[in-house]
Amino acid sequence: MSFFGKLKTRLFKSSAKLDQGLDALVSEGEGESDAPQVPPPADPAPDTPPREAPERETPPSPDAPVKVPQPAEPDLPTPGAPQPGPDTSPPVDPQPERPSEMPGPAPMGLPPIGDSVPEGAPPEAPESRGPGLFGRLMGRGAGEGPVARRVLDDDMLEELEELLIASDMGVETALRVSANIAEGRYGRRVSAREIKELLAQEIARIMEPVARPLPLYPSKPQVVLVVGVNGSGKTTTIGKLASQFREAGKSVVVAAGDTFRAAAVEQLQVWGERAGVPVMTAPEGSDPASLAFEALTKAQAEGADLLMIDTAGRLQNRADLMEELAKIVRVIRKKDPDAPHNTLLVLDATTGQNALNQVETFRKLADVSGLVMTKLDGTAKGGVLVALADRFGLPIHAIGVGEQIDDLAPFDPEEFAAALTGLDP
Numbered sequence: 001m002s003f004f005g006k007l008k009t010r011l012f013k014s015s016a017k018l019d020q021g022l023d024a025l026v027s028e029g030e031g032e033s034d035a036p037q038v039p040p041p042a043d044p045a046p047d048t049p050p051r052e053a054p055e056r057e058t059p060p061s062p063d064a065p066v067k068v069p070q071p072a073e074p075d076l077p078t079p080g081a082p083q084p085g086p087d088t089s090p091p092v093d094p095q096p097e098r099p100s101e102m103p104g105p106a107p108m109g110l111p112p113i114g115d116s117v118p119e120g121a122p123p124e125a126p127e128s129r130g131p132g133l134f135g136r137l138m139g140r141g142a143g144e145g146p147v148a149r150r151v152l153d154d155d156m157l158e159e160l161e162e163l164l165i166a167s168d169m170g171v172e173t174a175l176r177v178s179a180n181i182a183e184g185r186y187g188r189r190v191s192a193r194e195i196k197e198l199l200a201q202e203i204a205r206i207m208e209p210v211a212r213p214l215p216l217y218p219s220k221p222q223v224v225l226v227v228g229v230n231g232s233g234k235t236t237t238i239g240k241l242a243s244q245f246r247e248a249g250k251s252v253v254v255a256a257g258d259t260f261r262a263a264a265v266e267q268l269q270v271w272g273e274r275a276g277v278p279v280m281t282a283p284e285g286s287d288p289a290s291l292a293f294e295a296l297t298k299a300q301a302e303g304a305d306l307l308m309i310d311t312a313g314r315l316q317n318r319a320d321l322m323e324e325l326a327k328i329v330r331v332i333r334k335k336d337p338d339a340p341h342n343t344l345l346v347l348d349a350t351t352g353q354n355a356l357n358q359v360e361t362f363r364k365l366a367d368v369s370g371l372v373m374t375k376l377d378g379t380a381k382g383g384v385l386v387a388l389a390d391r392f393g394l395p396i397h398a399i400g401v402g403e404q405i406d407d408l409a410p411f412d413p414e415e416f417a418a419a420l421t422g423l424d425p
């Protein structure tokens, strides 16, 4: 199955929810339908929606400050209160600028992913996807019968905002996206399909600038430090990436830097075998920084292209974690002053809005250069990726939609937008 096919099928929970919600949104307030298609009035509304003094407090202005609900605490030991808001604190450990020091990155991204479906083959449609709850109730399948339309007014906009917030897009982003959809269309009759297409366009527009594959630099070995809370999918992601780089002809060394859990080391060894790459380990409880140093020595001696270092996600407290990551960085810089060349933060999509807190926290602990979002399969919270892109603008290098070795692919904004809204790309 193509990766888009998997993404669409496995994003079922979120896309079905949005898909059905948008169908219901239009059907609920539907007064008229297209039989025949009635063109919109010549000029039904000025471009700026003449929304009367809204009872609700959210103007459609993109810049207007909005109340953002406080997400739950990240799954991290937090001795003090969380620090919401942009990260303005200086880096924990004085660290020289990362990629700018590097010789220009080669125009390479993640190696291509094995894809058994020939190009151009239609993506597999999810079995349970249909014309939507209301559509089905009213017997409106795709292409059958009249197309339901609803006037895009304050009520509909409010419902749209709620639907987007429920998909974990975050309040701020949901308001901005809804306002953009309404612009120039306020007072017009729109179909669910039109709303889905507009929504997909908005999502793709937000995601486009952050869809950047992991940059590969000419210097060898390129050191990739992988951070994230326990269980976010670090080990699995390292295994998948190592396998893909290996298939692309790169030599890879992996260091099992989570020396606190024997199970984590074993799991990485299993992935190493699957991917055909050596995994360097150290006895349980030993210093991860010295393992990282040894691994870099080995990777340099062998002329490896990449060294990927796994790290522990949870220590006694945040200060410990910060100190441990800083120590790894300090030590590997004795061998290569530019290392690590990438610091990947792995996030679990099922944590929803909590992922936003994790980004803020880890940006204080490490010089995060890019994100990988795992477990987009089977979650109703895929919209959080849009919120992350909108809020932080950090590159999203790859997304994971399963536990198999080829269930990780470079992030494609249009495919993601189509899958999330239940459209075909």
Ligand SMILES: Nc1nc2c(ncn2[C@@H]2O[C@H](COP(=O)(O)OP(=O)(O)OP(=O)(O)O)[C@@H](O)[C@H]2O)c(=O)[nH]1
Pocket (backbone or CB within 6 Å): 228, 229, 230, 231, 232, 233, 234, 235, 236, 237, 258, 264, 267, 312, 313, 374, 375, 376, 377, 378, 399, 400, 401, 402, 403, 407
């Ligand atoms: N469904 C699904 N499961 C995933 C995905 N990525 C990882 N997992 C699973 O999530 C669980 C945790 O993944 P790990 O790779 O062990 O996470 P970790 O961050 O290394 O966690 P620790 O080893 O505890 O530090 C495992 O059962 C993985 O199989 C994904 O994209 N989709």
